[in-house]
Amino acid sequence: MxxxxxxxxxxxxxxxxxxxxxxxxxxxxxxxxxxxxxxxxxxxxxxxxxxxxxxxxxxxxxxxxxxxxxxxxxxxxxxxxxxxxxxxxxxxxxxxxxxxxxxxxxxxxxxxxEVLRELFKKQVTTAESMGLIDTSSIAIDASKVDANEKSVPRKNIKDDGQSANWGSKLDTNGNQITWFGYKLHIATDVKSELPVALSITPASTNDGIMAESILEECSNNLNSKPQYYLMDAGYDQKSIYELIRKDYKAQAIIPLNHRGAKEPPEGLDWDATPICSAGYRMAYWGGSNGVNKFRCPHVMGKCDCPFGSSWCSDSNYGMVVKTRARQDSRLFIVPHRGTSNWKLLYNKRTSVERCFGRLKEHLGLETGLNVRGIKKVKTHAYLSVITMIASVIAINKDKSSTDIAA
Incomplete structure (x- = not known):
């Protein structure tokens, strides 16, 4: 036995x-x-x-x-x-x-x-309190999400703001891509590359239209206030600059979208740098509090003007031109568009693209999407971002515990 x-x-x-x-x-x-x-x-x-x-x-x-x-x-x-x-x-x-x-x-x-929205906000608050999120700069962008349902011809699309439809945009390599489904709009902290706000819309929704709601959610989810909001040229709309400057006391860092214009604005170059009376780009001389200062390019050694500095000014300092955001919040920003400080800030925008990559590759944002309908797709997105933030919080808590034990 x-x-x-x-x-x-x-x-x-x-x-x-x-x-x-x-x-x-x-x-x-x-x-x-x-x-x-x-x-x-x-x-x-x-x-x-x-x-x-x-x-x-x-x-x-x-x-x-x-x-x-x-x-x-x-x-x-x-x-x-x-x-x-x-x-x-x-x-x-x-x-x-x-x-x-x-x-x-x-x-x-x-x-x-919709309880996951509050859980997501709670995770963002926890990450911020742990110092994992540096809210000085926030990157905003949108990415495609293919629908888990049969595509519909464009002529039969329900334009109700809820149903999946056709979207088209340029990828990071400049190639035009088209898909049937939805669009995930996300705001991420550029330091941790963690999402701090999100929204789901049908694929055809313009990125700029969603900027207002994403900015509002950022403000609601974060305790501290960002100084800069980084976005690509798809968000180049004067209303967005005005909203960020007036309501959020911050600066939008967005490349200009010339929309097929053949000439720059009168008296300015393509990046809104003032042109002197002799036709030269003026030299940037710093900016603060919404005001940029430009000086005579001849005095600054940027060109050899045949008329000299006296053509524009009697002063040895040379002519000075100041641009102010209140004059045109889209054209005149601080730091001035195209300067090294502006480029340094804008280059951080790629953090949102890496966030999308991790959500899709490691957290099943697309491959694990086995639900239908915009509300369920949003639930799926919340589960993905909650898991991402929780993973980072967990790792840093373990590190802190190890450091204390050591």
Whole structure:
């Protein structure tokens, strides 16, 4: 007769002896209490159809993003065959796991409640309080998100602001790309390259139109106020410059989009540098408080004017021209467009592109998009960005703990 030997350790003891997985580290930084409270208020019955706690199902959805799973089917299969994952998510190690339909219904509930938006804001606040986010400069851009549904001819598109449609834009290499689906608008901190605000729109929505709502969300999510907002030429609209200067007391750093103009504005070069009466570009001499100063290029040694400096001014200092943002907030910005300081700031805008790359490659922003409808796509985006921020917070908390122990 064979006698089965008893276990020295319980399953929980065995798990605790193992190094913590990435999922455990990420989940340890997330507090779902507020989310669960809202879901409880919306439905007095706080358990799903098969009796699974909200927190466990939330953990499982985060696990989908951590492990870059594409579908609920893949998630259920992984939970079924991986007792460690079931344990980490909070499900019974030796019991059943939620069905695909259960996860689908729970996802719908999350979408309708919009509780993930507040969880995202809470993560941004935590990252800022830890010093992970330097809000002095914020980069804003949009990226394509392909729809998980059959494309529709342009003539049959529902232009209701909710349905997927056709979008077109230039990629980083200047190639024109077209897609059917949505557009993800994001604002990121240029230091940590973490998202601080986001929105989802149909693919055809103009980037500039969404600038106002993204700026407002940045202001609501951040405690400190950015000095600069960095955007590409697609956002080159005077209303955006005015909004940022007057309402947010900041400066927009955006290249000029000449929109096919054949001549620069009268008295200015293409980058809004004043032209002297002899036809030379004037020399930039610094700026502050919305005012840029330019001096005679002959006096500054930038050109050899046949008329000399006396052509424009009797002073040995040479002629001085000042441009002010209140005259034209689009043309006259500080630092002056094209200067080394302006270029240094604008080059940081690529941080938002790297953020998009990580969301798509590592957190399933596109490959894991197995839902339909703009609201569910937004829920999917929130799960991706929440997981990204939680990962960075977790890593830095571990570093702090190690430093203290050392």
């Amino acid at each position: 064979n006698i089965r030997q008893g276990y020295v350790f319980s399953f929980e003891d065995a798990i605790n002896l193992q190094p913590r997985s990435r999922l455990e580290i990420v989940l340890a930084t997330l507090d779902f209490d507020d989310v669960i409270t809202v879901l409880d208020k919306e439905n007095k019955q706080h358990r799903g159809p098969t009796g699974y706690p909200f927190e466990s199902k939330l953990n499982a959805l985060i696990a989908m993003r951590v492990y870059n799973m594409a579908t609920f089917t893949e998630l259920v299969e992984r939970l079924t065959h991986d007792p460690v994952l079931r344990y980490n998510c909070g499900f019974d190690v030796f019991g059943k796991v939620p069905s695909i339909a259960t996860f689908s219904r729970f996802y719908e509930r999350l979408t309708q409640s």
